[in-house]
Amino acid sequence: MKKIIVVGSNGLLGQTLINSINKLDYKIFALARGCNRNQNNSNFTYYDVDITDKKSLLNIIDVIKPDYIINAAAVTNVDYCETHQQECDAVNVEAVDTLIEASKKHNIHLVHISTDFVFDGLKGNYKETDATNPLNYYGLSKLKSEQLFEKTSISYTILRTILVFGYVPELKQQNILLWLLDKMQKKVPLTMVNDQLRTPTYVEDLAKACLSAIKTQAKGIYNISGSDLLDMYQLSNLVAKTFNYDEKSISAIPTSQLNQPAIRPKITGFDISKSKKDLNFSPLSFTDALEEIKSKISQHNVDNFC
Numbered sequence: 001m002k003k004i005i006v007v008g009s010n011g012l013l014g015q016t017l018i019n020s021i022n023k024l025d026y027k028i029f030a031l032a033r034g035c036n037r038n039q040n041n042s043n044f045t046y047y048d049v050d051i052t053d054k055k056s057l058l059n060i061i062d063v064i065k066p067d068y069i070i071n072a073a074a075v076t077n078v079d080y081c082e083t084h085q086q087e088c089d090a091v092n093v094e095a096v097d098t099l100i101e102a103s104k105k106h107n108i109h110l111v112h113i114s115t116d117f118v119f120d121g122l123k124g125n126y127k128e129t130d131a132t133n134p135l136n137y138y139g140l141s142k143l144k145s146e147q148l149f150e151k152t153s154i155s156y157t158i159l160r161t162i163l164v165f166g167y168v169p170e171l172k173q174q175n176i177l178l179w180l181l182d183k184m185q186k187k188v189p190l191t192m193v194n195d196q197l198r199t200p201t202y203v204e205d206l207a208k209a210c211l212s213a214i215k216t217q218a219k220g221i222y223n224i225s226g227s228d229l230l231d232m233y234q235l236s237n238l239v240a241k242t243f244n245y246d247e248k249s250i251s252a253i254p255t256s257q258l259n260q261p262a263i264r265p266k267i268t269g270f271d272i273s274k275s276k277k278d279l280n281f282s283p284l285s286f287t288d289a290l291e292e293i294k295s296k297i298s299q300h301n302v303d304n305f306c
């Protein structure tokens with residue numbers, strides 16, 4: 001049976017992947033730091049590792065000798081990256097270099113995740129081949145990670161994605177949806193920017209794209225996002241409507257009224273035609289994804305967060 005490692009298995013994509021991979025298809029290994037937060041699933045072997053510890057990471061991969069690695073680990077907080085650039089590089093760039101080294105040694109197909117923040121947001125509807133120009137350090141670190149692959153001979157797929165949202169019960173980091181639901185539940189008035197546009201990505205669609213990249217051995221860069229282009233104000237209104245919260249408590253503001261350490265690109269969004277063709281990628285609409293998440297949340301009791 002082929003072996004697969006999910007790196008960053010405690011995050012939103014990592015946990016979703018672990019829950020999506022069929023144990024009859026692959027022997028599953030999960031790498032993350034600290035305790036395993038995905039304790040409702042026993043289909044995998046868990047390793048506690050900080051991926052910036054190069055020696056330990058290489059040792060574990062040497063022992064497992066996987067056929068595939070999916071790297072779902074990253075420092076994803078954009079403002080934190082701006083003020084902690086060394087830490088951001090250690091995870092988002094140097095650890096990726098370690099994974100490339102191991103992939104070369106063991107002939108592994110490596111799937112890596114990048115971001116729309118490699119673009120400056122002046123154009124929108126980006127194709128894989130459009131010129132990059134990151135505006136913030138997070139975007140730059142991800143671009144640096146992409147550039148590492150240009151110098152290698154390994155088999156790899158880079159999936160660029162946008163504003164990933166979804167639900168798993170035991171998460172340390174909030175995503176946009178869980179952040180909004182938390183505020184809405186507490187009846188906190190919200191101010192949301194109406195001049196930043198994105199095509200948000202449902203994490204289940206992203207997980208399917210990762211597995212499709214492995215099955216097809218698709219090489220190079222692919223755009224993975226939803227098809228609905230929304231500003232943050234429109235997005236939060238759709239969340240309020242689906243989850244029956246008061247839309248009137250949300251007001252629209254321009255980005256100029258926010259004082260964030262990292263500059264955000266204005267309009268991103270992807271042209272996903274290449275992924276539709278090569279990866280059979282077929283994302284849910286934003287509202288259908290919200291309905292699916294609503295039903296998942298209603299079925300779950302959080303009981304064992306670590």
Ligand SMILES: NC(=O)c1ccc[n+]([C@@H]2O[C@H](COP(=O)([O-])OP(=O)(O)OC[C@H]3O[C@@H](n4cnc5c(N)ncnc54)[C@H](OP(=O)(O)O)[C@@H]3O)[C@@H](O)[C@H]2O)c1
Binds near residue numbers: 076164172
């Ligand atoms: N979220 C978005 O909107 C978005 C947008 C574009 C691209 N992406 C990319 O999509 C991928 C998946 O992101 P996500 O949304 O699943 O993010 P996430 O929930 O923040 O997950 C990232 C995981 O990486 C882990 N990690 C960070 N540093 C580590 C280290 N030194 N050793 C081991 N694990 C470490 C984190 O561990 P802890 O839980 O212990 O902190 C976390 O579980 C990332 O490559 C991200 O850059 C995300």
